[in-house]
Amino acid sequence: MSATPPVPPAAKKPTVKQQRAEERARKLEEFRKKEARAKRNRRLGWGAAAVVGVVVVGLLITSIVLTPQPASYDAGSEGAEVEGVETFENPAGHVEGAVDYAQTPPAGGEHNPAWLNCGVYTEPVPNENAVHSLEHGAVWVTYDPDLAAGELEALTSKLPSTYVVLSPFDGLPSPIVLSAWNSQLQVDSADDERIAAFLEEYWQSQNVPEPGALCTGAVDGPGKVS
Structure with missing residues (x-):
């Protein structure tokens, strides 16, 4: 007959003090886990924000680099001579109807009471x-309608953001003609360095009938894009 195994002593119930200590330890552990999760989430958030920031800065830099910026010129004339510039003595005055101009394209003369809004x-x-815009100090840049797209793009990159009119013109004496009030330059290519020289000398010149007058707020011609 086998012996009966001894009965283990009854486990002692934790005291109130021990229970409170165990509860504090449990809560402390939960707090530490919660803090660890929050810290991990913050690191992930900071990392994502940093990536987004880098992407935004990169896009901004790319936009600045790739977006063509208007050329910059100083307003007013200094009396510089630009090779090939022709000068004229055209009258000024407001008239209604069509005008028969002495130059092609016109470089001054009587004109409509409403000026053309500058732009492309x-x-x-x-x-x-x-011509009324020329009277206000704008430069009118005309080009042959058959000018190659690359040439037109190169020409546009040399223009200021205001006080300039760029438009095609039929029957030009050269592929590109720049006209200011009573002054004109004919060039064969957009790479001609005299284009910038002409703009520097005649753009917003004080030697026009109405220097400083507006080049906006009047009438748009057909095909205005900017």
Whole structure:
């Protein structure tokens, strides 16, 4: 007959003090786990924010680098001589209807009471309105409608952001003609360095009938894109 195994002594119930200590330890452990999760989430958030920041800065830099910036010139004339510039003596005055101009394209003369809003045009603009813009100190840059796209892009990159009219013109004496009030330059290529020299000398010149007058707020010609 086998012996009966001894009965183990009854486990002692934790005291109130021990129970409180165990509860504090449990809560402390939960707090530490919660803090660890929060810290991990913050690190992930900071990492994501940093990545987004780098992407945004990169896009901004790329935009600045790739977006063509308007050329910059000083307003007013200094009397510099630009090779090939022709000068004229055209009258000024407001008239209604069409005007028969002495130059092609016009470089001054009587004109419409409303000036042409400066900007880029893809279609020929009314001579009488464009000449009024010249009276205000704008430069009218005209080009042959058959000018190659690359040439037109290179020409556009040399223009200021305001007080300039760019438009095609039929029957030009050269592929590109720049006209200011009573002054004109004919060039064969957008790479011609005299384009920038002409703009530096005649753009917003004080030697026009109405220097400083507006080049906006009047009329748009056909095909205005900017």
